[in-house]
Amino acid sequence: MTVTYREALRDALRDALVRDPRVFLMGEDVGRYGGCFAVSMGLYEEFGPERVRDTPLSESAFVGAGIGAALGGLRPIVEVMTVNFSLLALDQILNNAATLLHMSGGQLNVPLVIRMTTGGGRQLAAQHSHSLEGWYAHIPGLRAVAPATLEDARGMLWTALEDPDPVLLFEHGGLYNLEGELAPDAGPVDIDRAAVRRAGTDLTVITYGGMLPKVMAAAEQLAGERISAEVVDLRTLRPLDDATFVGSVTRTHRALVVDEGWRSVGMSAEIAARVTEGAFYDLDAPVERLCTTEVPLPHPKHLEDAAIPQVDDVVAAARALVQGGPGDG
Amino acid sequence: MLRIRRFEEACAQLYTQTKIRGFLHLYIGEEAVAVGVLEGLLPEDAVVATYREHGHALIRGVPATAIMAEMYGKATGCSGGRGGSMHLFHAPTRFYGGNAIVAGGLPIAVGLALADAMQGRSVVTACFFGEGAVAEGEFHECMNLAALWHLPVLFCCENNLYAMGTALARSESETNLAVKAAAYEVPAWTVDGMDVLAVEEAARRAIDAVRNGGGPHFLELRTYRFRAHSMFDPERYRAKDEVEEWRHRDPLEVLWAVLESEGIADEAERDRAEEAAAAEVAEAVAFAEAAPWEPVETLERFVYSDESSVHDVLASSPLGPGGRRR
Numbered sequence: 189m190t191v192t193y194r195e196a197l198r199d200a201l202r203d204a205l206v207r208d209p210r211v212f213l214m215g216e217d218v219g220r221y222g223g224c225f226a227v228s229m230g231l232y233e234e235f236g237p238e239r240v241r242d243t244p245l246s247e248s249a250f251v252g253a254g255i256g257a258a259l260g261g262l263r264p265i266v267e268v269m270t271v272n273f274s275l276l277a278l279d280q281i282l283n284n285a286a287t288l289l290h291m292s293g294g295q296l297n298v299p300l301v302i303r304m305t306t307g308g309g310r311q312l313a314a315q316h317s318h319s320l321e322g323w324y325a326h327i328p329g330l331r332a333v334a335p336a337t338l339e340d341a342r343g344m345l346w347t348a349l350e351d352p353d354p355v356l357l358f359e360h361g362g363l364y365n366l367e368g369e370l371a372p373d374a375g376p377v378d379i380d381r382a383a384v385r386r387a388g389t390d391l392t393v394i395t396y397g398g399m400l401p402k403v404m405a406a407a408e409q410l411a412g413e414r415i416s417a418e419v420v421d422l423r424t425l426r427p428l429d430d431a432t433f434v435g436s437v438t439r440t441h442r443a444l445v446v447d448e449g450w451r452s453v454g455m456s457a458e459i460a461a462r463v464t465e466g467a468f469y470d471l472d473a474p475v476e477r478l479c480t481t482e483v484p485l486p487h488p489k490h491l492e493d494a495a496i497p498q499v500d501d502v503v504a505a506a507r508a509l510v511q512g513g514p515g516d517g
Numbered sequence: 518m519l520r521i522r523r524f525e526e527a528c529a530q531l532y533t534q535t536k537i538r539g540f541l542h543l544y545i546g547e548e549a550v551a552v553g554v555l556e557g558l559l560p561e562d563a564v565v566a567t568y569r570e571h572g573h574a575l576i577r578g579v580p581a582t583a584i585m586a587e588m589y590g591k592a593t594g595c596s597g598g599r600g601g602s603m604h605l606f607h608a609p610t611r612f613y614g615g616n617a618i619v620a621g622g623l624p625i626a627v628g629l630a631l632a633d634a635m636q637g638r639s640v641v642t643a644c645f646f647g648e649g650a651v652a653e654g655e656f657h658e659c660m661n662l663a664a665l666w667h668l669p670v671l672f673c674c675e676n677n678l679y680a681m682g683t684a685l686a687r688s689e690s691e692t693n694l695a696v697k698a699a700a701y702e703v704p705a706w707t708v709d710g711m712d713v714l715a716v717e718e719a720a721r722r723a724i725d726a727v728r729n730g731g732g733p734h735f736l737e738l739r740t741y742r743f744r745a746h747s748m749f750d751p752e753r754y755r756a757k758d759e760v761e762e763w764r765h766r767d768p769l770e771v772l773w774a775v776l777e778s779e780g781i782a783d784e785a786e787r788d789r790a791e792e793a794a795a796a797e798v799a800e801a802v803a804f805a806e807a808a809p810w811e812p813v814e815t816l817e818r819f820v821y822s823d824e825s826s827v828h829d830v831l832a833s834s835p836l837g838p839g840g841r842r843r
Contacts (some may be wrong), residue, residue, distance in 0.1 A: 212635070227823065231752060246667065247660030249624045256628020260563075264628075279655075283618050284625060285827060292606035293597020294819040296613070328820045331827060352822035365567045427830040434835050466835045 189311035193366040195228045196341035196374075201265070203443065204349055205235050208263055211349065212422070214241035214250055215267030215303075224269045226362055247322060251277035251466065255284050255354075258300040263349055268304040271320045285354040286329030301345065302353045306334075307398040307448055308496055309362040317492075319448040321358045321397070323454035331345035331426040333379050334358040336400035338370045340423060343377030358425075360398030363512060379424055380431040388418035390510050391442035394433050394459055396422035397411060399446045399497065406502035415510050417499050433459065434466035441472040446497055451479035471511070478505045518548040518715060518769050521572035523794040524581060527572065527802060528602075530571050536805075537588045540617075542569040545742035549768035550675050551576050553716025554643060554736070557724045561611070563633075563642040565626040566618040568603035569675075569742075573645060579607040585801035591808035594631050597813055611781065619680075620653035623672070624645060627659050628667035630733075641727045643671045648737075649680025651694055660701035663733035671720070671727050672698065672735040675710065677742045682754040687703060698735035710740030711766040714775065741766075 191199070204211045220244040222229035232240040243250040247268055254266040270272045274281065288296045308317035325332045335341040341359070348355035386516060388406050395403045400421050401476065407417040418440050420433045428466065437443045439456060443463045447456035459474040481495040525545050531537045544551070551572040558577075566573045574584050577685070587594025588602050596606045605614040613629065616622035627646035644775050651674065663670050669679040674694055678685050685692050695705035700811070704726070708719040715795050716738060723734040741763040743751040776782040821827040 208558070242657070244661060246658035246662060248655050249627065249662045252621070252624020252655070252659075253628035253631055253662065256613075256625035256630070257632040257635075258628070259625065260629045260632020260636075262632045279618055279621060280624055283621055284616070288606075289822060290599040291596060291604040291615070292819075293594070293599050294822075295596070295606055295608040297822045331821075331825075344804045351825055351827075353825055353827070380826050424830075427827050428834075429830055430834045432834055433829075463837060 189370055189372050190367060191287045191338060191370045192302070192364065193341045194225065194227055194364040195339060195372055196338045198229065198231070200342050200345040201228060201231060203235070204234065204265065205231065205239060205411065208212060208349070210224055210261065210263040211265065212239040212241060213265045214243050216243055216245055216255065216269050216430055218242060218267050223267070225361065227269070227364070233408055241412050244426070245275035247273055248280055251447045252280040252284065254302070255288070255298050258298045258489060259296060259477050263299055265301045265303060265345070268297040268302060268334070269307040270316050270361070271304050272315050272318055276303070278359055280336045281324070281330070281354070286327050289353065290329060297352045298354045299349070299352050301357060302354065302401055303357045303359060305361040306358045307360040307478070308485045308492060309361055309398065311487055311489055311492060313487040317485040319354070319480065321425055321459070322449045325455060327426075329353065330426060331356065331379070333423060334360070334384045334397040334425060336363070336397050336421050338366065338368050338425070339374055341420050342370060342374045344379055346376040351379070353427065358397060362398045362403070366401065378428070380429065382423055382429040383421045384418060384432065384436060385421045385464075386417065388416040390416045391444055391506055392433065392436040393416045393446055393502065393506065394420045394422065395446040396425065397448065399448050403446050403502055405499045407504065409499065409503050413507065415468050415506060417506055428458070428462065430462045432467055434463060437463050437467045438470040441470055443471070443475045443476065444503055444506055444509055445477045447477070447479050447481060448496060450482050451477055453470045454479065454484060473509055476505055476509050478502060518552050518772065519790050519794045520797060521548045521551065521575055522769060523577060523798050524801070525571060527747070527798045528745070531588070533638050536589070537602065538590070539603070539746045540568070541742045542746065544572040544742070546567050546763065546767070547675060547677060547710065547740045549713035549716050549742050549772070550673065550710045550738045551645070554673055554720040556717050557721040558641065561638070561640050563611040563613060563626075563629045564733070565613045565617060565622040565629070565641065565642065565644040567619065567622060567646055569647070570605055570615055570645070571602070574605045574607065577607070577827065578610045579611050579612055581689040581797050582804035584810045585805040589805040589808065591805055592811040593808045596770065597819070597821050612712070619647060620650035620655035623650065623655050623659040624836050626670050627663050627668060630663065630670040631666065634666070634668055639728055641671055641724055643673060645673045645675060647680065647693060648674055648676040648678070649686060649688070650674070651697060652680065652688055657710045660698055660703055660733075663699045664703050667732040669727045670733045671723055672703070672733060674737045675740055677740050679746065681746050681757065684754070689795065694737045695735065697816050703733050703735045704731070705717055705735035705737065707737040707739060710738035711767055711768045711771055731763060779789070784813055
């Protein structure tokens with residue numbers, strides 16, 4: 189069955205609404221409009237305005253209301269249009285969703301799912317394009333997941349809804365039209381483990397989200413140059429499954445981290461540190477990082493493309509790492 | 518009211534003895550608000566409060582022993598010692614904080630009410646916050662949302678005239694706070710918060726309306742804290758005369774005058790109430806003193822729920838839990 193990432197997400201939402209009467213969706217334009225990115229198209233007609241609930245543009249209030257509703261026995265899915273807008277609800281996410289369980293001594297867990305888009309590549313300029321999921325991955329008490337494949341787009345939501353704690357689901361805006369085969373019986377997926385998307389022997393490329401298709405394309409190109417790249421898709425940014433990516437690096441001896449976030453103090457820094465901590469004596473070269481240039485994302489296509497890592501950049505970085513590494517030959 | 522007063526006086530003393538640490542915000546002078554409102558709630562109702570919530574917790578039925586142990590940070594505190602004075606929680610009595618961000622509890626109250634409404638329960642959520650919260654965007658977002666969705670919330674604004682050290686007129690263009698709520702089509706009243714009978718009457722009327730499908734209601738409770746904002750506050754922003762003037766309207770004395778003049782209570786009864794309060798406080802302090810500290814080994818508990826598989830991932834990391842090297 190051929191579906192898009194958007195359709196896989198919509199099927200996941202429909203499935204959740206059908207399976208559990210406690211589940212409801214709320215956010216800006218999720219209802220009558222059909223979702224800012226058309227993810228929830230048709231669900232308002234199917235489930236009604238109570239369960240597919242349009243909200244005012246009040247991120248802090250409706251994300252906080254999601255926390256309260258979760259405390260009150262429901263299983264809310266809150267959609268925030270982009271990660272940039274989620275900053276307006278950061279107080280609720282950090283000071284309440286992430287901390288209530290701990291502050292209450294284990295009495296109040298918050299079974300809430302917050303969905304939002306992240307990432308650039310669509311010329312939406314600096315206030316709609318950033319990749320801030322690493323910020324959320326910093327916070328104990330939250331779980332942050334990033335579906336990069338159709339299977340994960342279809343299956344992560346249900347697993348997230350079963351989690352007794354708050355889960356943030358980062359959908360990459362550039363993936364919505366991604367199309368491919370998805371099994372008709374595709375179901376919930378694990379949200380604990382990273383996945384090896386391609387096996388290889390010369391280096392490990394560690395990435396997630398919108399960068400995964402680019403990295404896969406780069407790996408294909410590298411194969412033509414007789415460079416065998418293993419690709420690890422993190423899938424979950426918190427908790428980080430370092431067993432998988434550190435394990436991979438101990439086999440390939442080289443690591444390249446590809447992250448659409450900025451380099452400084454970001455996801456890539458954390459991953460590089462963990463590779464170094466966990467596989468230092470297995471490394472044949474320093475861990476390399478390929479990240480978005482440290483500018484607020486510009487509007488013009490050529491500048492945006494130059495800022496965000498592209499397939500050719502991944503190929504070049506991988507080639508340099510493998511050919512120039514001190515352990516080579 | 519007397520229970521709150523004596524409990525908090527003990528807290529102040531224990532603070533100076535460094536038995537209680539961290540921030541401590543006392544409610545002394547404002548007791549009529551919590552007592553008057555909570556009197557009208559049923560056990561199934563929910564309560565959301567702020568960091569000045571010891572009195573609310575006590576009246577709601579959280580045991581004084583568990584509150585005091587929480588103040589100390591002991592394991593048998595009502596939040597397991599992890600919250601302290603500002604973060605009292607008690608699931609059995611539906612007491613949801615304890616929020617130390619001034620308007621942070623409002624959206625949660627809206628959500629609790631949404632859950633009740635969506636599940637067809639005839640339950641009220643009472644949300645307490647100070648007038649400082651009215652300057653936050655969340656107040657306005659929540660008035661709008663609660664009114665738009667017709668949710669069963671009673672918003673109780675405890676207007677003690679100072680947002681930390683900033684007087685109302687120095688922080689708000691419109692100092693009539695009921696007007697602000699009314700702008701969102703939320704029925705709103707201003708009540709004398711030093712008169713527990715007036716609070717009780719207004720709250721009961723509002724709670725009935727909320728419970729019977731009347732949507733959100735708002736009470737501005739005009740009150741005054743006799744003490745500083747917190748134990749760290751040198752209180753240079755208000756005149757001693759002003760505090761003295763309000764002390765003449767002490768809610769305990771206001772009520773006592775009524776009880777005495779109506780012949781409802783006599784001195785002996787007041788003595789008995791004092792004795793009971795003193796005994797409750799003494800028991801709470803003894804409990805807290807004797808209570809155990811949580812062992813450091815369990816430091817990382819309650820970051821994620823026990824049944825969450827996050828634990829397995831953290832445990833299986835070659836770097837140890839949280840990526841820390843073993």
